[in-house]
Amino acid sequence: MNTIKLNLVKREDLGTSGAKKTRAEGMVPGIFYAKDSEPVAVAAKANELQKVVDEAGTSALVDVNVNGEDHKILFKEIQEHPFKNQLLHFDAYGVNLKEKIKLSIPVVLEGRDDIRVQPSVLLQLLEEVEVECLPTSLPSEGVVNVADMQIGDTLTVADLDVASIADIEVLTDLDEAVCALQEPREESVEDEEEASADAADVPTVGETEASEEEAEEE
Incomplete structure (x- = not known):
């Protein structure tokens, strides 16, 4: 199994304005959380994170360093811009290698x-x-x-x-x-002929008006 690594830095700017500032600096805001630990606001370089996400997805372990400690994480959620090729936020979950x-x-x-x-x-x-x-x-x-x-x-x-x-x-x-x-589904010739016949039976606008005029004259 190839080792996938990602550098994370602690993020001081929080909230919506903090997230916008982080993105303006070419970083993607995220949250690192693990069992029995307080969540930590983190950020990763946008280009590095994109490469890791493309390789790991949400089902491969990634090696990260948070506050000087090494962890194995899985991405639990990755938010992407609805129409731009841009990552907006990520949740990184630290796993215990001894727990299923x-x-x-x-x-x-x-x-x-x-x-x-x-x-x-x-x-x-x-x-x-x-x-x-x-x-x-x-x-x-x-x-x-x-x-x-x-x-x-x-x-x-x-x-x-x-x-x-x-x-x-x-x-x-x-x-x-x-x-x-x-097997591929094929439309039968009979179905096509019936469809053509049904279409032929439908009167055009001109025909309908002519029929109504004839009825009024009678």
Whole structure:
């Protein structure tokens, strides 16, 4: 597992005005909190934080230093600007390496571009699964290869790689469907002809007005 590091500095400017000042200095405000500890207002350089977030997401451990102490953290929440490529705030949770944690990790369908049965449609039915383990055993994702799936096949949580790892307990129901492979849905020629016929039966505005005039003359 690659070590991901991030430098955090204690933040003195608090509140909305403090957050704006922090961002103006090229930093992103955040909060570091851990069990049995008081929350600490911190900040990270925007460009460094973006790189770490892109790599770690919310399911990988990150090494940080807070007030001279080294910690392993997980990002619990990351706020992004609604339309700018900009991080606004983050919550960093310090973990105890000796205590198990529960976390949702993303489901990854490996080989989805190499499915041998074509034409076909792959439906992803589950985006993430919940696991429990020690932080040192934390997987970043649950993976299953779909390249050899056949039409009508359904893969479940039990087929994910994390389900067979002894140190990881998967809390999501193992029978829950992860993905399914189906035939492409094709519209029949009859349906298209019926649609054309129905459209032809609908009178145009001119036709409607002409019919009304004929009725009045009679």
